[in-house]
Amino acid sequence: MREVRIRDTLSGAVQTLDPDHEVGIYACGPTVYSRIHIGNARPFVVFSLFARFLRSEGYKARLVVNVTDINDKIYTAAAQAGEGSAKFAEEMTAAYVEDTDRLGIGRPDVEPKATETVEGIIELIAQLIEKGNAYESGGDVYFRVRSFPDYGKLSNRRPEDMDQGEEAGSASLKEERLDFALWKSTKEGEDTSWGSPWGPGRPAWHIECSVMAEQELGASFAVHGGGSDLVFPHHENEIAQSESAGRPFAHVWMHNGMVDAAGEKMSKSEGNIFQLKEALDRYGREAVVAYLISGHYRQPLAFGELPMEEAVARVERLRNFFRTQAGRDPGGPSREQQPGGSREGPPGSRIEAFRDALADDFNTPRAMAEVFELVGEANRDEVPGAAEAVAEMLDLVGLGSIAEGQDDEHPEAERLMQERQEARAAKDFARADEIRDRLAEMGFEVRDSADGPRLVPRS
């Protein structure tokens, strides 16, 4: 079991995870008011793979990714679509599950929904009112920011600095403009509503995460994650809510950087979104995952045609590696190598370095460099166990499927390839090339090698 270090947004320092306790990870999922885009997919991939890595190291990990299915934007989007908001949210949740399923990296352990957490939310709000950290006002409930002295500690800002400018709304029910809503009374045109001590209404934005995190992971858990755009106000407010109620919150805060398009953050309000579904259709799941792990999770990641084509090319290089390895090493002499066996030779030491990189603030690009180092070594000279080692590493980052042979049987193509071999033997190259063109039309590329020709499906 490796020591795993993560850079913590709250302390600004690198923190080591406690190997003796379950590593509870709560990562903020999407608000389901439209199909998710690649930017939304980044935290899903990062935290899923992080949990997978921890387990492979022998940690007990539990990953919770919520779905926020109560929100102003859902009402708006549902109305535009001419649907009931409950039905609309259900459809968008299903689309989210469908899209993320296609990434092929499994599902989080738990995926709680705000709509199923309302009871616990009301309880927490009541508790905050009782302790003087929140107040009811005209059917709404607000958090009294000044009652929490630590407010601003996560995003490193002082309430005084924020308390500038004019109050936007004229008829605010808040005591102070910094206060934020915990509960909103039902407004005209809103078609879902829950009963509460403050009248019919619904939870506001941040409170659901405080409750869901604690319900699934306990009062004090290891890692809270999400996009860096959530640091303020969302995560700051979660801390305020939970800690004011005397409930210790997350130990480490782990934030992923934004995916941006043409130098600008990709966001629904910017209108520069690229849907995950579209990316999967166009480039394939491996390329999408390979793209998302191509930069360090904390850094911004540029999206575009070029980076995606590069991801496709990387995946293709890996695929070619397995194809030649399969031809070279049919019996698999190193198949008997047990995990944890020899780590001295090239394959073993690469795996060690790969895992070291992931343990060091989940450095996926450094880890992938080890994969490509080994691929290069094994392409140059025979390295026993290389294919297995590369497969093992790729599996850890959700790319294990690349190692699985996908060359389908195709009798007609096989026959043509044989015919071409005969033509080549007879030095009838015109005929051979003609057959190659026909195979190309059928979607196959022919690669000649010392071991004979091979059919490769064109990607």
Added chain:
RNA sequence: GGCGCCCUGGCGGAGUGGCUACGCAGCGGCCUGCAAAGCCGUUUACACCGGUUCGAUUCCGGUGGGCGCCUCCA
């Protein structure tokens, strides 16, 4: 205005106080009937100016540029 992050070879993107990251693309070569795949090579890479140091791309200070958050947002 406040807080934070970033500026690496043609492009993407790691990293380090002195040692080839890696990937993609181009060019040249090897292999091949041709091609593909693969392999080899590819000419001072670390924004600028100071400082610390035997030595800085790596630490400190400043200048310039970019980005994120401060309002819904992964």
